[in-house]
Amino acid sequence: MKDLLRIKSLISTEIESLLNQQVKKEAHSSSIYLSMASWCNRNGYDYSSEYFFKQAEEERQHQLKFYKYILDMGGNAISPDVTDIKQEYNSFREVFEEALDQEISVTRSISNIYARCLSTQDFVTMEFLNWFLKEQREEEYKARRALELFEVIGEEGTGRWQIDKHVGGIKYDSEA
Amino acid sequence: MTVTATLPQVSEVFATKHGCVQQDDAQRRWLVEFAGRTASFDHRNLMKLRKAVYAIDIEQRLLEGAHGPDVEIIFICASEHCYVLSLLQVIAIKDLLEGAFVMLELNQIIHNRLYRAYA
Ligand SMILES: [Fe+2]
Ligand SMILES: [Fe+2]
Numbered sequence: 001m002k003d004l005l006r007i008k009s010l011i012s013t014e015i016e017s018l019l020n021q022q023v024k025k026e027a028h029s030s031s032i033y034l035s036m037a038s039w040c041n042r043n044g045y046d047y048s049s050e051y052f053f054k055q056a057e058e059e060r061q062h063q064l065k066f067y068k069y070i071l072d073m074g075g076n077a078i079s080p081d082v083t084d085i086k087q088e089y090n091s092f093r094e095v096f097e098e099a100l101d102q103e104i105s106v107t108r109s110i111s112n113i114y115a116r117c118l119s120t121q122d123f124v125t126m127e128f129l130n131w132f133l134k135e136q137r138e139e140e141y142k143a144r145r146a147l148e149l150f151e152v153i154g155e156e157g158t159g160r161w162q163i164d165k166h167v168g169g170i171k172y173d174s175e176a
Numbered sequence: 177m178t179v180t181a182t183l184p185q186v187s188e189v190f191a192t193k194h195g196c197v198q199q200d201d202a203q204r205r206w207l208v209e210f211a212g213r214t215a216s217f218d219h220r221n222l223m224k225l226r227k228a229v230y231a232i233d234i235e236q237r238l239l240e241g242a243h244g245p246d247v248e249i250i251f252i253c254a255s256e257h258c259y260v261l262s263l264l265q266v267i268a269i270k271d272l273l274e275g276a277f278v279m280l281e282l283n284q285i286i287h288n289r290l291y292r293a294y295a
Contacts, residue, residue, distance in 0.1 A: 001187045002201040003287040005280050008219040012284070013277075076223065121288070 009074035030059035047168030
């Protein structure tokens with residue numbers, strides 16, 4: 001009996017559903033960042049708001065990368081429902097703490113897919129995921145750096161204003 | 177004049193006492209024998225059938241009992257097939273499809289292993 005499933009699709013149904021879950025996760029990230037951009041804007045942190053708008057756009061691009069990969073490999077990409085987006089934060093700092101939590105959970109879930117690819121010898125998807133692993137390095141770095149600003153600048157006095165200004169300048173440029 | 181006859185290359189994927197799924201290698205299609213008829217599905221429509229059947233919440237239907245509808249209509253977009261099934265038949269076709277997909281995935285594993293063994 002021919003392997004007809006393989007003829008139709010490069011990826012297994014298991015990997016396909018994991019990738020669809022990731023599509024949802026990226027869409028969720030994008031929405032969270034959008035809500036953070038709104039909160040920051042409403043509270044006078046314009047640079048941070050701008051920073052989160054950019055992050056939201058990046059997450060949308062990540063979502064599309066996964067989405068198109070699933071389709072290109074012959075799978076069925078599922079447009080996700082995005083619900084339960086937190087709209088209010090208790091403090092400026094809390095926004096960045098949650099941004100880092102979000103990135104850590106994304107790194108974990110991509111690693112998890114990578115592990116499944118390895119055990120099923122799906123090297124093609126592993127190669128595709130490499131880009132995301134590198135991207136997560138940058139994402140976590142930026143989120144950590146933002147939180148670090150709260151430590152080195154301090155929130156007293158005009159601290160938060162200073163932090164906001166510096167968030168706009170966070171960059172990651174590693175050659176490695 | 178050359179006559180190319182395609183020999184039927186049909187193998188059984190999975191069968192239960194209520195039905196059976198066969199694979200036609202030459203046509204690249206699956207034949208689903210269920211509810212008194214045989215319907216042929218290509219990959220896309222087989223996936224749609226699976227999705228439609230798996231989406232039925234059997235437990236919920238059982239809870240609804242007499243209040244709910246007694247038949248389930250499975251309509252597959254862009255396919256000529258449509259099933260009108262009782263709840264028991266829904267359970268049976270779900271069983272059949274689950275078994276068939278386990279076998280298809282097993283077949284994939286075997287193909288991968290064989291290839292690795294010869295490579
Ligand atoms: Fe992302
Ligand atoms: Fe991210």
